[in-house]
Structure formats: structure tokens, C-alpha cells
Amino acid sequence: MKLHGLPGACSLVDHIALQWTGAPFEYVAVPRDAMKVAPFINMSPLGAVPVLEDDGIALTQNVAILEYLSEKHPQAKLFGGDTAKARAEARRWLAFLNADLHKAFSLVFGAARWVEGQEAQTSLTAIASAKVKEMFAIANQHLAGRDWLSDSRSVADAYLYVVMRWAVAKKIDLSGMTNLQAHFARMQADPAVQAALQAEGLK
Numbered sequence: 001m002k003l004h005g006l007p008g009a010c011s012l013v014d015h016i017a018l019q020w021t022g023a024p025f026e027y028v029a030v031p032r033d034a035m036k037v038a039p040f041i042n043m044s045p046l047g048a049v050p051v052l053e054d055d056g057i058a059l060t061q062n063v064a065i066l067e068y069l070s071e072k073h074p075q076a077k078l079f080g081g082d083t084a085k086a087r088a089e090a091r092r093w094l095a096f097l098n099a100d101l102h103k104a105f106s107l108v109f110g111a112a113r114w115v116e117g118q119e120a121q122t123s124l125t126a127i128a129s130a131k132v133k134e135m136f137a138i139a140n141q142h143l144a145g146r147d148w149l150s151d152s153r154s155v156a157d158a159y160l161y162v163v164m165r166w167a168v169a170k171k172i173d174l175s176g177m178t179n180l181q182a183h184f185a186r187m188q189a190d191p192a193v194q195a196a197l198q199a200e201g202l203k
């Protein structure tokens with residue numbers, strides 16, 4: 001099994017999940033200039049990470065990869081608890097983080113891909129940053145009195161950890177969001193997270 005990623009990007013979520021499975025795998029950091037050209041583009045039509053190669057397939061899209069890993073390694077409980085309700089809750093948060101928060105974050109990272117002109121780009125970055133902050137506030141509120149987004153640790157927690165790292169990098173002020181800070185510290189203390197950071201050259 002081979003995971004293609006960019007250090008610190010959303011592929012870090014899949015990297016943490018792979019560490020949680022305990023299965024052997026190889027992490028390959030894709031050079032930026034190799035992403036939009038063959039052979040990588042043949043596996044990933046958008047030229048984006050993550051890509052998981054396994055058993056003759058090259059799978060893109062975080063959600064598909066995380067579901068695949070969960071099906072292959074049910075003992076790892078990547079979607080959390082033992083009940084359908086708990087797993088649905090983990091999936092709800094995964095959707096929120098992947099489809100809503102991550103998507104808004106891509107406007108913060110690259111407004112120039114979406115609108116033309118410096119003024120429009122500065123404005124879009126500011127609007128997207130405010131939206132991202134609103135969404136972090138929703139997660140912060142949900143985490144009041146709980147350690148994890150669902151009943152127990154899941155891939156949604158790994159996703160929240162990764163986007164929190166982006167917030168730090170982009171200086172989005174989450175200082176008042178103490179539940180999020182505690183969640184970040186909890187994830188940071190996880191040996192699997194530390195192993196993934198080490199392998200990506202982030203520590």
C-alpha cells in the first residue's frame with residue numbers, strides 16, 4: 001500500500017489513519033511540480049493529493065480512501081464507536097470538515113484560483129477566513145464536555161487536527177476556542193500522529 005501526499009496537506013489525515021490501522025505502507029511525498037503532469041495526473045485527474053495505491057487501484061478523494069481503509073481494517077475502528085449512531089456522527093463531522101471547512105480553506109490558501117485581481121482576491125481571502133473561523137466555532141461548541149467529535153476517536157478527529165494546523169499556519173485566530181485547543185493537544189499527544197508528522201518531515 002502506498003500513500004501519495006504533500007507534507008501537512010489533507011493527505012496527512014489519511015497518513016494518520018494508516019498509522020492507526022497498523023498496516024504496512026509507504027508514504028511518498030509528491031513534489032509540487034510533479035502534481036499536474038504525468039504520471040501523477042493519470043492517477044489523480046485534478047492533480048491533487050491524496051492518492052492511495054493498493055491492490056491494483058489508485059484511489060483519490062479523502063472520504064473514499066478513509067472508507068476503504070476502514071473496510072479493510074475494521075479492527076482499527078476508524079469511524080469510531082460500536083454503534084451505527086456513533087459512526088454516523090463521525091461521518092457527519094468528516095463531511096463537515098472535508099466538504100465545508102476544507103473547501104472554504106482552499107479559498108484562503110488560493111483565492112487567485114477563484115477570482116482575478118488583487119482587490120477581489122484580498123476580499124475573497126478575508127471573507128473565506130471569516131467563514132472558516134465560523135466553522136471552527138461550530139466544532140469548538142460541539143466539543144464542549146467531550147474529548148472527540150463522536151463518542152470515540154475517529155478519522156474526523158484526524159481531519160480536525162489537520163485543518164487546525166492550517167489555521168495556525170494562516171494565523172486564523174482561534175485563541176478563545178479552548179475546546180479546540182484541548183482537542184489539538186490530545187491529537188498531538190497521539191503516537192500515530194507523531195509518527196505521521198515525523199515521516200512527513202514536520203517535526
Ligand SMILES: N[C@@H](CCC(=O)N[C@@H](CS)C(=O)NCC(=O)O)C(=O)O
Binds near residue numbers: 009098
Ligand atoms: N476533494 C479532495 C480535495 C483534495 C485536495 O484539495 N488536495 C489538495 C491538498 S489538501 C491538493 O492536492 N492541492 C494541490 C492542487 O490542487 O494543486 C479530497 O478530499 O481528496
